[in-house]
Amino acid sequence: MKIENSNNIIRIRFDGFLSCLFIKKPRAVDWPDCRGSVARYYACLPMNKWDRNCKIILKIESSKVQSIEDLKNSGFGLT
Numbered sequence: 001m002k003i004e005n006s007n008n009i010i011r012i013r014f015d016g017f018l019s020c021l022f023i024k025k026p027r028a029v030d031w032p033d034c035r036g037s038v039a040r041y042y043a044c045l046p047m048n049k050w051d052r053n054c055k056i057i058l059k060i061e062s063s064k065v066q067s068i069e070d071l072k073n074s075g076f077g078l079t
Contacts, residue, residue: 027045
């Protein structure tokens with residue numbers, strides 16, 4: 001991706017692992033899960049209290065999923 005005439009307001013940084021979108025300051029970050037899959041994590045910045053709480057709950061609940069049946073019963077909206 002190439003950004004032209006950004007006046008240093010919009011920038012994209014990539015270090016080979018993490019990519020970050022800046023619009024005056026960091027706004028979004030993307031990185032691989034490092035577990036051998038194509039999964040990626042994505043976060044919008046700045047994170048507020050609701051975002052942080054949601055992230056904690058998702059991490060706890062998703063760690064309990066060990067099978068398709070667990071996923072169906074997890075409350076993630078799959079039927």
